[in-house]
Each structure stands twice: as C-alpha cells, then as structure tokens.
Amino acid sequence: MSDMNRKSTGPHRSTKQRAAIKDALVAARGFRSAQELHDELKAEGQRVGLTTVYRNLQALASAGEVDVLRTSEGEAIYRRCGTGEHHHHLVCTECGNSVEVGSEEIESWAKRVAKHHGFTPVDHTAEVFGICSGCSK
Amino acid sequence: MSDMNRKSTGPHRSTKQRAAIKDALVAARGFRSAQELHDELKAEGQRVGLTTVYRNLQALASAGEVDVLRTSEGEAIYRRCGTGEHHHHLVCTECGNSVEVGSEEIESWAKRVAKHHGFTPVDHTAEVFGICSGCSK
DNA sequence: ACGGATTTGACAATCGTTTTCAATAAGTCC
DNA sequence: GGACTTATTGAAAACGATTGTCAAATCCGT
Ligand SMILES: [Zn+2]
Ligand SMILES: [Zn+2]
Ligand SMILES: [Zn+2]
Ligand SMILES: [Zn+2]
Numbered sequence: 001m002s003d004m005n006r007k008s009t010g011p012h013r014s015t016k017q018r019a020a021i022k023d024a025l026v027a028a029r030g031f032r033s034a035q036e037l038h039d040e041l042k043a044e045g046q047r048v049g050l051t052t053v054y055r056n057l058q059a060l061a062s063a064g065e066v067d068v069l070r071t072s073e074g075e076a077i078y079r080r081c082g083t084g085e086h087h088h089h090l091v092c093t094e095c096g097n098s099v100e101v102g103s104e105e106i107e108s109w110a111k112r113v114a115k116h117h118g119f120t121p122v123d124h125t126a127e128v129f130g131i132c133s134g135c136s137k
Numbered sequence: 138m139s140d141m142n143r144k145s146t147g148p149h150r151s152t153k154q155r156a157a158i159k160d161a162l163v164a165a166r167g168f169r170s171a172q173e174l175h176d177e178l179k180a181e182g183q184r185v186g187l188t189t190v191y192r193n194l195q196a197l198a199s200a201g202e203v204d205v206l207r208t209s210e211g212e213a214i215y216r217r218c219g220t221g222e223h224h225h226h227l228v229c230t231e232c233g234n235s236v237e238v239g240s241e242e243i244e245s246w247a248k249r250v251a252k253h254h255g256f257t258p259v260d261h262t263a264e265v266f267g268i269c270s271g272c273s274k
Numbered sequence: 275a276c277g278g279a280t281t282t283g284a285c286a287a288t289c290g291t292t293t294t295c296a297a298t299a300a301g302t303c304c
Numbered sequence: 305g306g307a308c309t310t311a312t313t314g315a316a317a318a319c320g321a322t323t324g325t326c327a328a329a330t331c332c333g334t
Pocket of ligand 3: 229230231232233234268269270271272
C-alpha cells in the first residue's frame with residue numbers, strides 16, 4: 001500500500017481485456033490506432049470496450065511498453081516494438097507494417113542541432129513513411 | 138515545376154483577413170496553432186473568424202507557403218518559414234520559436250532506410266524539440 | 275467466499291477541426 | 305460611382321478522436 005514506485009505507476013491487476021489488447025498489438029506487428037485495434041478485437045470475438053482500449057494503450061505507452069506516433073492527420077497509432085530502447089521507424093502508410101530503425105546518426109544529429117542553437121534537447125522525431133514491397137505490388 | 142502546380146490552386150481574391158493571418162504568422166516567428174493565431178489576432182484588435190483562420194492556414198499549407206507540424210498531442214501547428222525548400226525544424230516547446238535546419242544527412246538517411254527495406258519512400262519527419270535559451274532561464 | 279479497491283464499459287462531454295449556408299465583400303464591367 | 309457575379313467570410317452545427325463520469329463487474333488478498 002505504499003507508493004514507493006517510480007514514474008511508471010503501471011496497472012496493478014491483470015485482466016482479460018488488457019491481455020487481449022496486448023496480444024492484438026503483438027499479432028498486428030505494426031502500428032494501429034485505438035479504433036483499428038478495437039475493430040480487430042471485435043472481429044476476433046473479443047468484447048472489449050473502446051474506452052478500455054484507449055485507456056490501456058495510454059497506460060502501455062506511458063509505461064514504455066508500446067511506441068506512439070501521430071499520423072499526418074493527427075491520429076495516434078501504437079505499436080508493440082521488439083525493444084524497449086530508443087529507436088525510430090520505417091512505416092508503411094498502406095498497411096501499418098513497420099521496421100524499427102536504430103540510428104546513432106539521428107541521435108547525434110538531434111543533439112548537435114540543439115546545442116548549436118543553444119537549445120536544451122528534450123525530444124525528437126524521425127520516422128520514414130513509405131509503401132512496403134507487399135503493398136506496392 | 139511542382140511549385141507552379143501547387144500555386145495554381147491557390148486563392149483568387151485578396152482579403153483583409155488573409156493578409157492579417159499572414160502578417161500574424163510572420164510576426165509570430167515560430168509555430169502557432171490555429172487557435173493561438175486566432176487569439177493573437179483578437180488581442181490585436183483584428184476580427185477574423187476562427188473558421189477563416191483554419192481555412193487560410195490550410196490553404197497556405199497546401200500552397201506550400203507555410204509548414205505544418207503536429208504536437209505530441211496531435212494539434213496542428215503552422216509556421217511561415219523563410220524558405221520554400223524542404224527542411225526540418227528545431228522547435229522550442231515553451232514558446233514555439235524555431236530554427237529551420239536543412240540537412241542532407243537526414244535526406245540521405247531517409248532514402249537509405251527506405252530502400253534498404255524495400256519501401257518506396259513517400260515522406261519523412263525529423264524535428265528536434267527542446268527549450269530555447271530564452272525560455273530555459 | 276468476503277470485501278474493498280481496481281477496472282471496465284456505455285454514455286456524455288470535450289477538443290480540435292470541418293462542413294453548412296446565408297450574409298458579406300472583391301473584382302469586373304459599365 | 306453603381307449594379308453584378310461569385311469567392312470568401314463567419315456563426316453555428318456537425319464531426320471524429322479522445323477523455324471524463326460513474327455504476328456495475330471483476331480481481332485479489334485475506
Ligand atoms: Zn505495407
Ligand atoms: Zn532518436
Ligand atoms: Zn522558447
Ligand atoms: Zn527531410
């Protein structure tokens with residue numbers, strides 16, 4: 001009952017819904033919006049409320065278990081990545097499939113640019129969007 | 138050549154509202170959301186409808202006269218940049234001030250990453266967020 | 275199984291943005 | 305200038321994604 005936790009005050013109980021959401025994200029193997037994930041769960045016979053999908057994706061994201069991006073329309077898309085380490089993505093705009101790309105080149109570029117202009121670096125984005133070989137044929 | 142095409146679909150009449158919006162963006166010297174710009178116009182005594190601000194920012198953006206980014210919350214922010222050529226940004230998350238950073242390094246990285254995985258490159262994002270020297274005091 | 279705290283989910287509310295459509299005003303012709 | 309045509313404006317309604325509400329369901333330690 002003490003809260004000597006760190007920044008990530010993760011969930012305390014394990015529920016079927018949370019497991020289903022995690023599984024669906026893993027099976028997706030790419031970026032999905034909350035609504036897409038909800039649709040896929042429904043199609044799969046799982047009954048999980050849309051609100052619950054949003055809440056859990058949120059929790060997973062702030063726990064660092066999933067990555068979040070924004071589409072050019074501003075919609076949040078989530079992905080369960082293979083590594084918890086910082087990385088960037090190559091994303092297919094057609095099917096959401098993506099590749100994780102670590103890049104020391106980008107990291108040093110971001111730091112260099114910030115310092116060169118007297119900024120304290122906080123964050124950076126660097127994602128490549130394209131059409132994957134499967135979708136382009 | 139592609140720049141000529143973009144401008145052909147531009148607005149046909151010049152209005153006080155459009156001029157006021159452009160001026161406000163220039164004066165801002167950084168990224169602003171549609172609502173922030175609307176507030177600044179109002180504070181300045183200009184009466185421009187919020188809808189008109191949205192519409193003109195949209196038009197300016199698709200004409201290539203302003204750049205658009207998304208905040209981590211998904212809100213669209215706009216900036217009148219000094220150049221029409223492709224570039225990226227270093228943005229202060231406190232005040233919106235930003236620096237344009239051209240980077241052949243990023244361009245080649247994006248192309249290389251896409252090709253290496255069989256993707257047809259479509260677009261890419263690469264922005265650095267931080268606190269500018271003025272805001273970090 | 276009991277009981278209390280956590281989690282769920284249907285619904286309402288919110289937020290940024292777009293659409294609608296009647297009123298306004300820019301550009302043109304006289 | 306004045307009449308005319310039509311792009312543009314703007315208040316309000318509609319919209320889609322996301323968040324808040326809160327009673328009911330569920331998990332879990334005892
Ligand atoms: Zn694809
Ligand atoms: Zn990085
Ligand atoms: Zn600043
Ligand atoms: Zn670039």
